[in-house]
Each structure stands twice: as C-alpha cells, then as structure tokens.
Amino acid sequence: MLEACNITYAHPGAAPLYRGFSLSVAPDERVAISAPSGFGKTTLCRLLAGYERPQKGEVLVDGEPLPKRGVCPVQMIWQHPETAVDPRMRMANTLAEAGEVPDRLLDDLGIRRTWLSRYPHELSGGELQRFCIARALAVRPRYLVADEISTMLDAVTQAQIWRFLVAETERQGIGLVLVSHSPALAERVATRVVRLDAEEATFPSSLS
Numbered sequence: 438m439l440e441a442c443n444i445t446y447a448h449p450g451a452a453p454l455y456r457g458f459s460l461s462v463a464p465d466e467r468v469a470i471s472a473p474s475g476f477g478k479t480t481l482c483r484l485l486a487g488y489e490r491p492q493k494g495e496v497l498v499d500g501e502p503l504p505k506r507g508v509c510p511v512q513m514i515w516q517h518p519e520t521a522v523d524p525r526m527r528m529a530n531t532l533a534e535a536g537e538v539p540d541r542l543l544d545d546l547g548i549r550r551t552w553l554s555r556y557p558h559e560l561s562g563g564e565l566q567r568f569c570i571a572r573a574l575a576v577r578p579r580y581l582v583a584d585e586i587s588t589m590l591d592a593v594t595q596a597q598i599w600r601f602l603v604a605e606t607e608r609q610g611i612g613l614v615l616v617s618h619s620p621a622l623a624e625r626v627a628t629r630v631v632r633l634d635a636e637e638a639t640f641p642s643s644l645s
C-alpha cells in the first residue's frame with residue numbers, strides 16, 4: 438500500500454496546501470487526483486514520489502518510509518519529458534542509468550531501436566515520454582505517479598501510452614496515481630477518482 442498519512446505541507450512562505458491529508462493507494466488501483474489549477478496536485482505527486490518531504494505526517498510504502506537514498510519505490514513520470522532527461526546524453530545511456538531494460542518493454546512501448554542513438558532534442562515529445570516511462574519501469578517500482586504525462590501529446594499517442602500503462606501496471610501489480618485535466622481520460626483510466634476540492638472529499642480536513 439502507498440500511503441500519505443496525515444500530511445501537512447506548505448511551500449516556503451505560503452499557506453499549507455494540505456493539513457492532515459491522507460490517501461491510500463493499493464497496488465491494484467489506478468487513482469486519479471482531480472482538482473482545479475493550483476490546488477496542489479503536482480505538489481502531492483512530488484510528495485508521494487519523495488521529491489518533497491512533508492512538514493508533518495509521512496509517506497509510506499508497505500508501512501516503511503520512502504528511502505532517503507537509492508531507488509525510490511515510487512517513480513514519477515513528468516509532464517515535460519524534455520526536462521526529465523539529460524540533454525547531453527544519448528537515449529541508450531539515459532536508459533542504461535536505470536539498469537537493464539527488457540526488450541519486451543521497449544517493444545510494448547513502441548520504442549524503435551534507431552531512437553536509442555539519438556539525443557533528446559532529436560525525438561518528439563511522445564517518443565521521449567515513452568523513454569521516460571521505460572526508465573521509470575526499469576527500476577521495478579511498486580508505484581507510478583503520472584503527472585499530466587500526456588497533455589501535450591496527440592490523441593493517438595495518448596491512447597497508446599495509456600493503453601500500455603494500464604496493461605503494464607496490471608501485469609506487474611504496480612499501483613498508479615495519475616493527474617489529468619481531462620475528466621474523460623481520468624474516467625477511462627482510473628479505478629477511483631479523488632477530488633481535492635470536493636466538500637465531501639475523501640480527506641475533508643485536507644484543505645487549508
């Protein structure tokens with residue numbers, strides 16, 4: 438289980454985005470986080486994946502805090518893949534940093550082998566995002582956090598990527614947290630939607 442337990446978090450000098458916020462995600466769930474712009478969806482993703490630490494409360498995976506170093510069991514996929522890779526590294530080397538990437542994964546993601554020798558700026562956004570997903574999966578995470586990962590992609594690429602992610606997370610028993618501004622996408626992909634702004638929210642004490 439991935440758990441945010443009684444989290445309070447405020448950006449420096451700002452009011453808390455959440456107070457005593459809790460959320461549990463099971464490995465067989467795909468949970469969509471929904472809220473208007475600025476409510477703290479991306480911040481929540483960063484907390485769940487260990488990029489930020491809450492001022493109060495904790496994030497646990499199977500009852501254990503996220504590790505301070507080493508590979509995090511919660512891997513994040515970012516909205517802008519070009520900011521998530523080293524522009525000076527060829528894609529083969531970027532992938533190699535994550536360890537062994539099975540050929541099957543590359544095939545299922547539609548990654549052509551000719552792309553491996555390219556630099557990030559020589560790939561489209563959709564092609565690059567496929568590499569970022571492969572890299573996140575290569576470290577064998579327990580959970581994936583996908584923050585607006587397909588917003589800038591065309592409809593066909595979007596559908597391919599989500600079809601892959603649903604199948605792969607089911608196959609590997611990886612829990613998924615996703616943020617999308619598209620209610621239609623969230624409804625199609627998610628097994629559960631959590632609204633940060635609803636009065637009868639799952640965590641009514643979460644709003645500051």
Ligand SMILES: Nc1ncnc2c1ncn2[C@@H]1O[C@H](COP(=O)(O)OP(=O)(O)OP(=O)(O)O)[C@@H](O)[C@H]1O
Nearest residue numbers: 448449451454472473474475476477478479480481
């Ligand atoms: N590093 C930061 N320092 C200070 N404030 C920040 C920082 N990052 C985000 N914020 C603020 O925290 C609030 C929540 O931001 P966040 O990006 O988490 O919201 P969001 O719900 O993902 O928004 P959007 O839907 O527009 O992407 C916003 O008011 C934002 O301006």
